[in-house]
Amino acid sequence: MEVRTLTGAALDGALDDVARLRIAVFRDWPYIYDGSLDYERRYLESYRNSDAAIVVGAFDGARLVGAATGTPLEDHAEDFAAPFAGTGLALDQVFYCAESVLLPEYRGHGVGHAFFDHREAHARALGRVHSVFCSVIRPADHPLRPADYAPLDPFWRKRGYVPMEGVIARFKWTDLGEDHQTEKALQFWGRAL
Secondary structure, eight states, X not given: OEEEEEOHHHHHHHXXXXXXXXXXXXXXXXXXXXXXXXXXXHHHHHHHHOTTOEEEEEEETTEEEEEEEEEEGGGSOHHHHGGGTTSSOOGGGEEXXXXXXXXXXXXXXXXXXXXXXXXXXXXXXXXXXXXXXXEEOOOTTOXXXXXXXXXXXXXXXXXXXXXXXXXXXXXXXXXXXXXXXXXXXXXXXXXXX
């Protein structure tokens, strides 16, 4: 497996594959996302429109089996920037590490660390001094939560990320088994670079 950074035309050419990965991986807990290629293409347009966006791809031969994305926070959806009002962090100093999606059979081989390493290096090269991402908040007693679910909190903490008190985004998507979008709360995690 090879992990490499995609920007510009290479990033643009990979977005449909990133969309398919998001649909496949985010079907699982805790996102339980019922995605469509049309919705994904609209969502991923912000990466196409940002000169500073990055996609880090994990490839098995020519096949994209995992991807992590990121943009300067102000280039992403306004829903993700609004929670930073009152934090004292200037948006032009923050890099947003968005999705990290990897097919299950490729997990456990260090790709998650490589995803963060590449995005954090890109953020530093842009002069960003803070890196953030967010994770969905679901109730512990949610009926679709698998009994053996292990949150990624220990992995994120090992990378130096901590939950940012009171910095909660709100974003809508359709859950599996639902017929319309509902608002979800997402906890921001952050670290200094």
